[in-house]
């Protein structure tokens with residue numbers, strides 16, 4: 790699976806850990822920044838980078854991390870075609886794929902520890918969109934864009 794990853798300074802450490810985790814699973818990950826936790830940056834920039842990259846590469850997934858996962862998910866969702874889900878548990882991560890066809894998973898580096906975060910990303914990665922009635926609903930989301 791191909792991933793695009795991005796974070797602000799507050800999400801940098803967790804993003805770096807998850808990029809390593811995904812690469813360890815054999816996935817290809819392009820890290821779109823930021824590059825360190827010391828320099829304060831603005832999460833909308835990185836949410837937009839991830840969103841635009843995912844939309845440009847059909848089938849790719851996005852990983853976006855800020856302090857809470859909230860701001861970067863709001864930003865990523867401004868990109869047409871992006872369904873970014875900010876999740877804090879594995880069940881929601883799986884549902885985000887199966888029911889919502891989410892293409893970006895968002896986490897909070899100040900909220901979720903690395904062990905749980907790995908489980909969340911793994912659940913998101915391994916789940917498949919169920920289609921059927923869910924496709925109709927996703928189409929309605931796209932109709933709002």
Ligand code: RB5
Pocket residue numbers: 797799800832855856857858859860861
């Ligand atoms: C940065 O301090 C923080 O506001 C940001 O990482 C994020 O939590 C916003 O939603």
